Amino acid sequence: MRREPPRSPADYAPLAFPALMLIVFFVVPFSIMIAVSFFKRDPAGFYKPDFVFDNYARFLSAFFGEVLGFSLMLAVTVAACCIVVAFPFTYLLTKRPRRVQTVWLVGLLSVLSLSEVIIGFAWSTLFSRTAGITNLFVAVGLMSEPVALLPTFGAVLTGMVYQALPYTILVLYPALVRLDPTMTEAARTLGASPMRAFFNVVVPALRNTIVATLIMVFVFALGSYLLPQILGRPRHWTLSVLITDQAIYQSNMPFAAAMAVFLVLISLSLVGLTLLVGRRENAA
Amino acid sequence: MSGLSINAITKRFGDFAAVDDVTLAVPHGSFVCLLGPSGCGKTTLLRMIAGLEEPSAGAIVLDGDDITTLPTHKRNLGMVFQSLALFPHLTVGDNIAYALRIRGASKQDQRKRVEELLSMIHLSGFADRPVTKLSGGQRQRVAIARALALSPKLFLLDEPLSALDAKLREAMQVELRQLQQRLGITTIVVTHDQREAMTMADLVVVMGKGKILQAAAPIEIYRKPADAFVADFIGITNLLPVEKDGAGRSTVLGAAVPELACPSGMTKATISIRPEDVRLTAPGKGMLDGTVTFVRDLGGTIETFVEAAGTTITAVATPRERPDVQVGQKVGVLLPAESCVVVKS
Numbered sequence: 020m021r022r023e024p025p026r027s028p029a030d031y032a033p034l035a036f037p038a039l040m041l042i043v044f045f046v047v048p049f050s051i052m053i054a055v056s057f058f059k060r061d062p063a064g065f066y067k068p069d070f071v072f073d074n075y076a077r078f079l080s081a082f083f084g085e086v087l088g089f090s091l092m093l094a095v096t097v098a099a100c101c102i103v104v105a106f107p108f109t110y111l112l113t114k115r116p117r118r119v120q121t122v123w124l125v126g127l128l129s130v131l132s133l134s135e136v137i138i139g140f141a142w143s144t145l146f147s148r149t150a151g152i153t154n155l156f157v158a159v160g161l162m163s164e165p166v167a168l169l170p171t172f173g174a175v176l177t178g179m180v181y182q183a184l185p186y187t188i189l190v191l192y193p194a195l196v197r198l199d200p201t202m203t204e205a206a207r208t209l210g211a212s213p214m215r216a217f218f219n220v221v222v223p224a225l226r227n228t229i230v231a232t233l234i235m236v237f238v239f240a241l242g243s244y245l246l247p248q249i250l251g252r253p254r255h256w257t258l259s260v261l262i263t264d265q266a267i268y269q270s271n272m273p274f275a276a277a278m279a280v281f282l283v284l285i286s287l288s289l290v291g292l293t294l295l296v297g298r299r300e301n302a303a
Numbered sequence: 304m305s306g307l308s309i310n311a312i313t314k315r316f317g318d319f320a321a322v323d324d325v326t327l328a329v330p331h332g333s334f335v336c337l338l339g340p341s342g343c344g345k346t347t348l349l350r351m352i353a354g355l356e357e358p359s360a361g362a363i364v365l366d367g368d369d370i371t372t373l374p375t376h377k378r379n380l381g382m383v384f385q386s387l388a389l390f391p392h393l394t395v396g397d398n399i400a401y402a403l404r405i406r407g408a409s410k411q412d413q414r415k416r417v418e419e420l421l422s423m424i425h426l427s428g429f430a431d432r433p434v435t436k437l438s439g440g441q442r443q444r445v446a447i448a449r450a451l452a453l454s455p456k457l458f459l460l461d462e463p464l465s466a467l468d469a470k471l472r473e474a475m476q477v478e479l480r481q482l483q484q485r486l487g488i489t490t491i492v493v494t495h496d497q498r499e500a501m502t503m504a505d506l507v508v509v510m511g512k513g514k515i516l517q518a519a520a521p522i523e524i525y526r527k528p529a530d531a532f533v534a535d536f537i538g539i540t541n542l543l544p545v546e547k548d549g550a551g552r553s554t555v556l557g558a559a560v561p562e563l564a565c566p567s568g569m570t571k572a573t574i575s576i577r578p579e580d581v582r583l584t585a586p587g588k589g590m591l592d593g594t595v596t597f598v599r600d601l602g603g604t605i606e607t608f609v610e611a612a613g614t615t616i617t618a619v620a621t622p623r624e625r626p627d628v629q630v631g632q633k634v635g636v637l638l639p640a641e642s643c644v645v646v647k648s
Binding site: 206209226 | 379380386390452459
């Protein structure tokens with residue numbers, strides 16, 4: 020079916036409502052935030068209109084550089100862990116009978132209903148010394164006495180991977196389920212073991228899906244705010260935590276806005292870079 | 304024993320037997336077509352030979368070695384899938400060289416073999432093209448070359464030509480047969496196209512409902528079908544009831560055919576007679592009289608549908624022996640006894 024291109028202004032009418040929503044709830048607030056990021060802070064009250072670069076200049080300190088670097092590193096690590104766990108899992112899931120797949124997917128969807136707060140406190144209990152999983156290890160005889168596994172980087176990572184994993188699987192599932200199963204069978208008839216066929220055929224054939232999923236999980240993890248505070252030390256806090264801190268506790272709206280704009284720019288450019296590299300490789 | 308033997312193979316999916324106690328011997332270097340309607344178990348049988356499906360019972364023996372439980376990647380076979388299953392992320396050359404790469408062949412050897420195979424399939428110089436940029440026929444050839452890269456013992460093809468248009472399919476059938484004869488490789492093709500089977504095969508295996516109905520040379524299957532299903536599936540045929548009259552003579556549609564020998568003890572049977580064996584004559588001069596209901600003049604052949612004794616009989620003639628009849632005309636129908644084959648109905 021060929022679709023007619025819209026001709027008269029009336030043809031664009033169905034777009035009016037979403038466009039209005041987008042403008043009211045995204046474009047306007049975001050523009051205000053960009054404007055505020057150039058305002059001057061008024062220590063007595065809030066902020067006053069101005070056009071200064073002071074707020075951006077403050078990043079050029081080692082402290083903010085470190086926080087930014089950590090936030091990006093954390094997001095990339097979470098994205099990589101999610102793919103490494105979710106891709107083989109989803110691939111094997113698509114090989115199971117239909118009913119088994121449905122049960123798993125419903126179970127994963129139910130994880131999405133948990134709020135970040137519940138996930139954070141659940142993991143903080145699991146990692147605690149008094150009631151955590153190390154007590155189980157002691158009971159089994161793997162450890163001599165229970166230890167606290169938090170606050171650590173590992174705990175932050177675990178919580179965030181746990182939170183992002185269902186999204187990863189749900190994004191990968193449609194692509195993997197559509198993958199022609201005869202492709203791996205062909206690899207096997209050509210002498211590849213099932214493992215080798217997976218890495219030689221399934222992974223490269225779905226490279227674009229993997230990259231898209233990496234970007235999605237990366238952006239998702241970059242905005243993480245609660246889990247680093249519940250499960251980590253202050254040095255595991257992300258830029259999002261600092262933004263909130265500046266905006267709410269230090270009443271420094273202009274600086275918080277500048278940081279938010281900066282974070283958006285950095286993540287957009289990283290996503291753009293990834294797509295660019297992907298396209299160049301495809302063209303080659 | 305040289306070649307492939309399939310001994311009492313059964314594959315059950317739940318209660319359903321997709322392949323039911325099939326035994327077949329495929330001599331080394333022969334070309335076998337598994338032929339049958341969809342759901343007859345031919346693809347399942349091929350997949351079991353490839354090791355992609357595990358038999359519920361029975362054994363598969365290749366050149367004296369029992370390969371029933373050998374994993375696919377250790378069987379040394381080449382397979383062409385219905386979807387072709389070319390790797391979209393690799394070039395033509397890399398697709399063909401895949402099996403060599405898996406076995407750790409040097410880059411030089413890989414390139415040399417790819418060149419050989421590409422010239423064999425008349426696609427020299429295509430090595431660096433992406434497979435996504437090829438036409439249907441070219442992709443087909445690449446899939447064949449990829450499967451033959453390691454000179455396997457067994458060449459399996461699952462409905463390999465079904466995606467091609469009719470003309471290209473006919474050309475590829477001839478090409479595939481010539482290639483197989485040149486290489487002398489034992490080949491098994493699954494198809495539902497009887498023309499394809501007749502063109503290529505040394506041995507046609509007609510399957511239905513998981514069983515082998517007849518396995519014989521193509522012309523024998525055509526001339527002496529084992530039962531009504533095979534007769535109807537292979538080419539076009541007239542299936543007519545045959546009965547014994549009071550005098551013990553065979554009668555077809557009420558007309559006596561004294562020369563037709565029915566197997567003893569059979570009072571009711573079916574005969575199969577090919578349309579090209581049916582003769583049309585003047586009314587009263589044949590065994591039956593009928594009325595022409597339709598004439599299909601295809602230029603190369605002329606099909607005439609005659610209604611006689613409540614049944615439609617199809618006759619085919621070439622333009623040279625043009626029957627020259629019109630719709631509605633009364634004709635006599637001759638069914639030469641030597642062309643009638645009594646089949647199980």
